[in-house]
Amino acid sequence: MKIFKKGDQALINHDDRFYVHPVSNWDKFINRDSLYQHLIALVDSLTAVEVDAKSLEKTDPPMENQEVWAAGVTYLKSKTARMEEAKQAGGDHFYNKVYDAQRPELFFKSTRQRTVGHGDLVNIRADSTWDVPEPELTLFINSQGSIEGYSIGNDMSSRSIEGENPLYLPQAKVYDGCAALGPCLLVPESPIASDARIDLQIHREGKLMYEDSVGIDRMKRTHQELVDYLFMECSFPYGVFLMTGTCLVPPSEFTLKAGDMITISIEHIGTLKNQVTQMKGINS
Numbered sequence: 001m002k003i004f005k006k007g008d009q010a011l012i013n014h015d016d017r018f019y020v021h022p023v024s025n026w027d028k029f030i031n032r033d034s035l036y037q038h039l040i041a042l043v044d045s046l047t048a049v050e051v052d053a054k055s056l057e058k059t060d061p062p063m064e065n066q067e068v069w070a071a072g073v074t075y076l077k078s079k080t081a082r083m084e085e086a087k088q089a090g091g092d093h094f095y096n097k098v099y100d101a102q103r104p105e106l107f108f109k110s111t112r113q114r115t116v117g118h119g120d121l122v123n124i125r126a127d128s129t130w131d132v133p134e135p136e137l138t139l140f141i142n143s144q145g146s147i148e149g150y151s152i153g154n155d156m157s158s159r160s161i162e163g164e165n166p167l168y169l170p171q172a173k174v175y176d177g178c179a180a181l182g183p184c185l186l187v188p189e190s191p192i193a194s195d196a197r198i199d200l201q202i203h204r205e206g207k208l209m210y211e212d213s214v215g216i217d218r219m220k221r222t223h224q225e226l227v228d229y230l231f232m233e234c235s236f237p238y239g240v241f242l243m244t245g246t247c248l249v250p251p252s253e254f255t256l257k258a259g260d261m262i263t264i265s266i267e268h269i270g271t272l273k274n275q276v277t278q279m280k281g282i283n284s
């Protein structure tokens with residue numbers, strides 16, 4: 001079952017059919033126990049409609065008042081790439097430590113205001129010289145701490161700012177247009193397949209500049225472990241989205257440029273596409 005958000009409507013996709021449901025309160029709509037069962041009952045009461053593929057080329061992030069958090073250094077590849085970028089500044093040691101530590105790295109990433117949906121523009125900072133997308137399986141966890149759904153997240157990152165000093169992490173990670181989420185919220189009957197694949201492509205002027213893919217089973221930590229730490233001393237009255245870390249890192253000589261097209265696909269969820277812009281005060 002997939003829910004696409006289009007303004008105050010939910011387009012629900014189930015068994016190759018679409019259903020339209022008006023939603024006046026998105027937070028209440030998704031933040032519930034047994035979301036899958038709720039949607040099954042809801043779909044039963046609705047009539048299937050035709051949905052034009054064009055209307056799904058741009059969708060809102062499946063969020064309203066939820067915070068977006070992110071886990072870091074959950075894959076070996078993220079650890080080694082970050083150790084390399086922070087070596088000169090003497091910051092490499094901390095990535096090594098956090099990879100093996102019991103406590104995971106969790107950081108506050110975004111709110112609705114700084115998050116864009118599928119088909120919208122992600123931003124790179126004007127004061128950054130080295131930028132990458134981070135394609136990440138993203139969990140939707142309800143206020144009771146139960147994982148109810150999944151989406152695709154792009155944790156846009158400035159490697160030059162983070163590499164200069166790990167204490168600059170919030171500036172490397174949080175700015176207008178720093179996150180993309182979509183194209184939908186996958187609400188499956190049982191947890192997503194543990195070997196689901198993530199694929200990242202970056203195109204520049206139509207030319208493929210980078211492509212790689214990886215299975216989420218390469219992650220060092222479990223989803224539940226990340227959720228347990230996130231909920232340890234924080235409550236989330238509307239539920240919360242948690243990006244689970246990246247394992248796909250373009251080669252060190254690559255940096256994003258305005259106009260690049262980022263395509264992230266995750267098996268069972270779909271494809272999140274965003275073009276890159278470089279615009280100060282994108283949301284002002």
Ligand code: DO4
Nearest residue numbers: 071072073074078245246
């Ligand atoms: O340690 C800094 C951020 C790590 C991160 O975003 C990732 O591993 O995906």
Ligand code: MG
Nearest residue numbers: 134155245246
């Ligand atoms: Mg990340």
